[in-house]
Amino acid sequence: MKHTMRWFGPNDPVSLMNIRQAGCTGVVTALHQIPVGDVWDLPAIRARKAAVEADNSGVRPLTWEVVESLPVHEAIKKGLPEKGKLIGQYIRSMQNLAHSGIRTVCYNFMPVLDWSRTDLNYPLPDGATTLRYVWEDFACFDLFILKREGAETAYSEAVRAGAYQKWKHATQHEISRLTDTVLLGLPGSGEKFELGQFKEMLAEYADIGEEGLSANLEAFLREIGPAAEEAGINLCIHPDDPPRPLLGLPRIVSTAADICRLLAAYPADNNGLTFCTGSLGVREDNALPDIFRSFADRIHFIHLRSTRRENNSFDFHEAPHLEGDVDMYAVIQAIRTEERRRHATGHECPEIPMRPDHGFRMLDDLDKDTYPGYSAIGRLKGLAELRGLEHAIERNFLSHP
Numbered sequence: 001m002k003h004t005m006r007w008f009g010p011n012d013p014v015s016l017m018n019i020r021q022a023g024c025t026g027v028v029t030a031l032h033q034i035p036v037g038d039v040w041d042l043p044a045i046r047a048r049k050a051a052v053e054a055d056n057s058g059v060r061p062l063t064w065e066v067v068e069s070l071p072v073h074e075a076i077k078k079g080l081p082e083k084g085k086l087i088g089q090y091i092r093s094m095q096n097l098a099h100s101g102i103r104t105v106c107y108n109f110m111p112v113l114d115w116s117r118t119d120l121n122y123p124l125p126d127g128a129t130t131l132r133y134v135w136e137d138f139a140c141f142d143l144f145i146l147k148r149e150g151a152e153t154a155y156s157e158a159v160r161a162g163a164y165q166k167w168k169h170a171t172q173h174e175i176s177r178l179t180d181t182v183l184l185g186l187p188g189s190g191e192k193f194e195l196g197q198f199k200e201m202l203a204e205y206a207d208i209g210e211e212g213l214s215a216n217l218e219a220f221l222r223e224i225g226p227a228a229e230e231a232g233i234n235l236c237i238h239p240d241d242p243p244r245p246l247l248g249l250p251r252i253v254s255t256a257a258d259i260c261r262l263l264a265a266y267p268a269d270n271n272g273l274t275f276c277t278g279s280l281g282v283r284e285d286n287a288l289p290d291i292f293r294s295f296a297d298r299i300h301f302i303h304l305r306s307t308r309r310e311n312n313s314f315d316f317h318e319a320p321h322l323e324g325d326v327d328m329y330a331v332i333q334a335i336r337t338e339e340r341r342r343h344a345t346g347h348e349c350p351e352i353p354m355r356p357d358h359g360f361r362m363l364d365d366l367d368k369d370t371y372p373g374y375s376a377i378g379r380l381k382g383l384a385e386l387r388g389l390e391h392a393i394e395r396n397f398l399s400h401p
Helices: 016-021 042-053 074-078 083-099 135-146 157-169 172-182 195-203 209-231 256-265 277-281 288-294 328-344 363-367 376-399
Strands: 002-006 026-029 063-068 104-107 119-123 129-133 234-237 271-276 299-304 306-309 316-319 353-356
Touching: 002 063, 002 376, 026 042, 026 353, 042 063, 042 083, 063 353, 074 083, 074 209, 083 209, 104 299, 135 157, 135 172, 135 195, 209 234, 209 256, 209 271, 234 299, 256 271, 256 288, 271 277, 277 288, 277 299, 277 306, 288 328, 299 328, 328 376, 353 376, 363 376
Parallel strands: 002 026, 002 353, 026 063, 063 104, 104 234, 234 271, 271 299, 299 353
Antiparallel strands: 119 129, 129 316, 306 316
């Protein structure tokens, strides 16, 4: 695998030298300063690429391997009349990226929220903190803070009762912290939604539903697919996080069946998947090694992290990379098998870019302000563990060809 880390640009407290010293050769980044829907022009792309490559003299070079993300405008997801113009601008951004030598674009089609958690600093037994999602806490936000119309139908009686007790006994600080956590915006943007605005955005999806959102995604792929193929761009959609409906919003990239449907919508090799073990692994019915093998030739980017399911199938926290519910040995074994196949067949991209997805806040990072999940030391620990496992699996391949 090509070992990379996500970098949020010049204002990221985790520096490019930090990423290099972690053992990476690649960077995953995006132009977070450009409003969603606007064209990424060549000067802006080349400035970011130059920033990534600026310190390459005399040290291990870094390259911009993957765009994460080139965001899809909400009007495209909702199928509004202005989608045609916005899709045209999306295509121009892809073409400009290709002209600059960047050919892997990760995106998602999650409505309104890019991802959801209820606790950004859940304490672990060793004193580190991690990200956590608790269904009852989410219900507390939905039912008693947001007060979304019809929300009660999404939760069992027991969950509603537990959520009410939490809301009734919560301090104002606890309510504000939960609200801010749920309303956290696009990674790297540093923005949070305002409660009233957020409620209006949810309502706009009320009549779209799962089938409508799926149809809009398929239409989007049919529009951008040929242009991406012509430019040599690999598209790789990120699965839903968490992979279940929430706040009345549909989720359409959560299972193997969902993936099969979207890849069939535009059946070209460049229309592919970001294989995220953290997002897909939350669901017990997702057999990750099997999913990887089923879509191996359409996987263009990999996120490796593990989650631990808790009291029920809805609660989870992010676990150490080699622990939790993800069989990381089997996953990396499947990845290396595919990469060896690509090498043998002369594939132009035999090594798949991978980044250690998220990391604990630990050691010195406990006192630093980093984007949730993107501390330096936690990701360094995760990458070191993954690299060690990959090395052992490769030695086993060599011993038993």
